[in-house]
Amino acid sequence: MAxxxxxxxxxxxxxxxxxxxxxxxxxxxxxxxxxxxxVDEKISAMGKALVDQRELYLGLLYPTEDYKVYGYxxxxxxxxxxxxxxxxxxxxxxxxxxxxxKLHNSYxxxxxxxxxxxxxxxxxxxxxxxxxxxxxxxx
Amino acid sequence: MEAxxxxxxxxxxxLLLSDGEQQCYSELFARCVGAASGGQGPGxxxxxxxxxxxxxxxxxxxxxxxxxxxxxxxxxHQITELCGAKRVGYFGPTQFYVALKLIAAAQxxxxxxxESIKCELPLPRFMMSKNDGEMRFxxxxxxxxxxxxIPYLTTEKNSFKRMxxxxxxxxxxxxxxxxxxxxPSSPPHYQRVPLSHGYSKLRSSMEQMHPVPYEGxxxxxxxxxxxxxxxxxxxxxxxxxxxxxxxxxxxxxDNNSNYPDEPWRITEEQREYYINQFRSLQPDPSSxxxxxxxxNFFTKSxxxxxxxxxxxxxxxxxxxxxxxxxxxxxxxxxxxxxxxGYPLPEGLPxxxxxxxxxxxxxxxKWECALFDSYSESMLTNQQACDLNGMEKTSVKDMADFPAPxxxxxxxxxxxxxxxxxxxxxxxxxxxxxxxKDSNSLKARPRSRSYSSTxxxxxxxxxxxxxxxxxxxxxxxxxASSLDLNKVFQPSVPATKSGLLPPPPALPPRPCPSQPExxxxxxLPPQLNRAPSQAAESSPAKKDVSYSQPPSKPIxxxxxxxxxxxxxxxPSTAVGGPASGATVKPHPTVQKQSSKxxxxxxxxxxxxxxxxxxxxxxxxxxxxxxxEVHQERIALENQLEQLRPVTVL
Numbered sequence: 001m002a003x004x005x006x007x008x009x010x011x012x013x014x015x016x017x018x019x020x021x022x023x024x025x026x027x028x029x030x031x032x033x034x035x036x037x038x039v040d041e042k043i044s045a046m047g048k049a050l051v052d053q054r055e056l057y058l059g060l061l062y063p064t065e066d067y068k069v070y071g072y073x074x075x076x077x078x079x080x081x082x083x084x085x086x087x088x089x090x091x092x093x094x095x096x097x098x099x100x101x102k103l104h105n106s107y108x109x110x111x112x113x114x115x116x117x118x119x120x121x122x123x124x125x126x127x128x129x130x131x132x133x134x135x136x137x138x139x
Numbered sequence: 140m141e142a143x144x145x146x147x148x149x150x151x152x153x154l155l156l157s158d159g160e161q162q163c164y165s166e167l168f169a170r171c172v173g174a175a176s177g178g179q180g181p182g183x184x185x186x187x188x189x190x191x192x193x194x195x196x197x198x199x200x201x202x203x204x205x206x207x208x209x210x211x212x213x214x215x216h217q218i219t220e221l222c223g224a225k226r227v228g229y230f231g232p233t234q235f236y237v238a239l240k241l242i243a244a245a246q247x248x249x250x251x252x253x254e255s256i257k258c259e260l261p262l263p264r265f266m267m268s269k270n271d272g273e274m275r276f277x278x279x280x281x282x283x284x285x286x287x288x289i290p291y292l293t294t295e296k297n298s299f300k301r302m303x304x305x306x307x308x309x310x311x312x313x314x315x316x317x318x319x320x321x322x323p324s325s326p327p328h329y330q331r332v333p334l335s336h337g338y339s340k341l342r343s344s345m346e347q348m349h350p351v352p353y354e355g356x357x358x359x360x361x362x363x364x365x366x367x368x369x370x371x372x373x374x375x376x377x378x379x380x381x382x383x384x385x386x387x388x389x390x391x392x393d394n395n396s397n398y399p400d401e402p403w404r405i406t407e408e409q410r411e412y413y414i415n416q417f418r419s420l421q422p423d424p425s426s427x428x429x430x431x432x433x434x435n436f437f438t439k440s441x442x443x444x445x446x447x448x449x450x451x452x453x454x455x456x457x458x459x460x461x462x463x464x465x466x467x468x469x470x471x472x473x474x475x476x477x478x479x480g481y482p483l484p485e486g487l488p489x490x491x492x493x494x495x496x497x498x499x500x501x502x503x504k505w506e507c508a509l510f511d512s513y514s515e516s517m518l519t520n521q522q523a524c525d526l527n528g529m530e531k532t533s534v535k536d537m538a539d540f541p542a543p544x545x546x547x548x549x550x551x552x553x554x555x556x557x558x559x560x561x562x563x564x565x566x567x568x569x570x571x572x573x574x575k576d577s578n579s580l581k582a583r584p585r586s587r588s589y590s591s592t593x594x595x596x597x598x599x600x601x602x603x604x605x606x607x608x609x610x611x612x613x614x615x616x617x618a619s620s621l622d623l624n625k626v627f628q629p630s631v632p633a634t635k636s637g638l639l640p641p642p643p644a645l646p647p648r649p650c651p652s653q654p655e656x657x658x659x660x661x662l663p664p665q666l667n668r669a670p671s672q673a674a675e676s677s678p679a680k681k682d683v684s685y686s687q688p689p690s691k692p693i694x695x696x697x698x699x700x701x702x703x704x705x706x707x708x709p710s711t712a713v714g715g716p717a718s719g720a721t722v723k724p725h726p727t728v729q730k731q732s733s734k735x736x737x738x739x740x741x742x743x744x745x746x747x748x749x750x751x752x753x754x755x756x757x758x759x760x761x762x763x764x765x766e767v768h769q770e771r772i773a774l775e776n777q778l779e780q781l782r783p784v785t786v787l
Contacts, residue, residue: 112460114430115437115448123445126452 002099002135003067004028004083007107009119010076012036016122019083020135032081035061035069039079042071056104057097072100080104099134106130164236171200171235201235208242218242403488405472405496413468427461433470440474446483450474453487465496 004019019028038061058071063086072080080103084091110116110124205215222237405413414424420436421428437447454470455462462470469491477483489495
């Protein structure tokens with residue numbers, strides 16, 4: 001369902017970014033990069049309340065004419081960004097939430113691996129497979 | 140079988156075999172292929188596999204065969220590479236025949252090259268007495284006697300010379316192999332050679348528990364063994380064990396080739412080895428190994444980090460960042476397989492799933508087995524290594540003890556054994572030799588918790604020669620009049636308490652320091668940068684200085700940061716050591732033994748040095764104090780001048 005999925009570290013560099021190779025991937029990279037500003041804005045806006053109460057799912061960050069970008073932040077400021085095709089109208093908020101939840105679970109599994117150093121690029125095959133499953137559903 | 144193998148042989152274009160060679164090679168090939176599946180698979184299946192023409196000889200018997208050729212390992216490697224088996228990944232008929240030809244070439248003294256096989260060569264010779272398995276190999280028609288099979292193409296002279304050479308080679312090979320078979324016990328557990336070390340250790344200590352998997356390889360051998368009339372059965376067995384320990388990766392293949400998912404099945408021996416390794420990391424087999432511990436351990440296998448990461452992902456089924464025993468076994472097995480060249484699977488094979496592993500080798504069973512083996516090892520082999528390998532988890536800590544205290548507590552052990560024979564837990568009633576851990580079992584039957592180890596440790600301590608009482612530190616235990624012990628205990632929050640103890644000893648000295656302290660408190664703010672903290676920490680530092688004069692560097696570092704505090708220090712510190720010094724000699728002279736006298740004298744010396752340093756510090760700081768005073772006066776003057784002058 002997703003066209004592009006990215007995991008951004010706290011310092012705003014990508015830990016994992018993958019898009020369906022239909023088009024120029026650079027475009028998606030750019031979109032993810034620009035969406036980081038929106039994410040930060042949303043975080044800081046909610047930051048007035050207690051951080052704990054802040055919801056992890058950020059919702060639609062911004063829509064473009066072709067795509068919609070959704071965001072999700074973990075408590076450790078690791079951001080998940082998902083770019084979805086706008087033409088896919090059947091995709092509902094709940095589904096996006098569940099996809100982010102799956103992403104988050106896979107990400108924690110990756111972190112549990114002692115051979116993974118936080119801050120490295122994610123090279124876990126299990127994570128890849130999970131992301132592929134999320135992306136392939138579209139095609 | 141022969142026809143199919145012959146057909147397979149014909150497919151090799153560059154290979155020209157004479158009739159005799161063809162027959163011999165096809166025979167050998169058939170045996171190699173047959174050895175992989177023979178005895179387990181049904182006959183028709185085997186024939187069908189061979190007849191399919193795509194038969195490949197399993198690496199195990201092939202490797203053994205090659206080694207029986209008495210060639211050095213490098214040559215064999217070269218041959219394997221040249222014949223293309225490495226490239227292709229298996230020994231097909233072509234590769235096998237090329238390899239045999241190369242072996243023949245090498246044995247004739249020709250260099251191992253592809254060109255060598257073009258010329259007419261004698262048949263390769265394989266030392267029969269090397270292994271029970273190899274006796275089946277070679278040209279049965281040419282069998283001479285029990286030792287060496289002499290191919291018919293060679294001259295008699297060569298053959299006799301070969302016999303001698305092979306005998307010598309046999310002897311020389313076994314010593315060269317034994318170091319490989321018993322590698323150093325250093326951290327690299329992971330080379331397949333250390334795995335064999337585990338195997339050989341297990342083997343040496345568990346003679347009764349003859350490895351079950353080997354049976355699988357030898358059923359064909361036994362009936363044929365008698366026909367070959369092997370004379371040296373015992374040395375064969377020994378060498379067989381050496382060979383097997385050396386070719387442990389082939390074992391993996393062979394033993395597991397009985398099952399559908401070949402390399403992913405853990406054999407009994409491997410399981411034991413893994414369990415022992417687990418215990419070395421974590422005494423309690425029902426608990427788990429944390430991620431960092433496992434990471435350090437697996438990193439020693441020298442696999443790349445991404446591979447290790449992937450293995451972890453596969454084996455840590457519940458993704459909790461820790462490995463239970465079945466998960467650990469699976470991970471270890473995957474690492475071993477990877478080291479031996481198997482590609483990692485996409486998913487965890489069913490035989491490595493934790494549930495499967497737990498079911499296949501239920502815990503109580505192998506506990507009993509290990510306990511048996513442990514008791515046997517106690518009986519047969521009381522070496523520390525066996526104890527380390529075989530002990531149950533409850534005696535894991537004691538495994539560290541037995542090495543040094545083995546001899547000392549030998550008698551105690553015997554006594555324990557006798558007294559605790561009755562107290563054996565119910566599930567191991569047949570073991571007469573109760574090792575030390577049965578004591579813990581007596582206290583808590585079958586418990587493998589840490590609390591049991593404390594009991595054993597207490598026992599151990601009772602058995603050990605009493606450790607010397609803790610050395611009297613410079614806490615001046617005898618100087619009770621000066622209760623310096625109180626000085627040292629509260630190190631951090633030693634604000635008031637630190638100041639109090641020294642003063643009672645020498646009332647006059649601290650008194651001048653008190654007013655001095657007070658005057659310093661009135662110093663301009665720039666000097667009282669961190670007054671309270673400094674005041675607190677300085678007595679602490681001073682206390683530290685009593686007990687450990689070498690901590691002077693710390694105080695010196697402290698000096699540039701806080702001048703005012705240091706000025707307090709020397710005054711009180713000077714008082715302190717002096718008081719200590721005066722009080723010390725009296726009890727010293729009266730009561731101390733010479734050893735403690737010496738210790739106290741060194742302490743005195745050190746305190747004197749500390750004294751000297753502090754006195755110097757004092758003088759320097761006094762100097763600075765004077766300068767600061769002058770500055771203050773100057774500043775006050777300036778202030779006066781700058782104040783608006785009231786002019787009338």
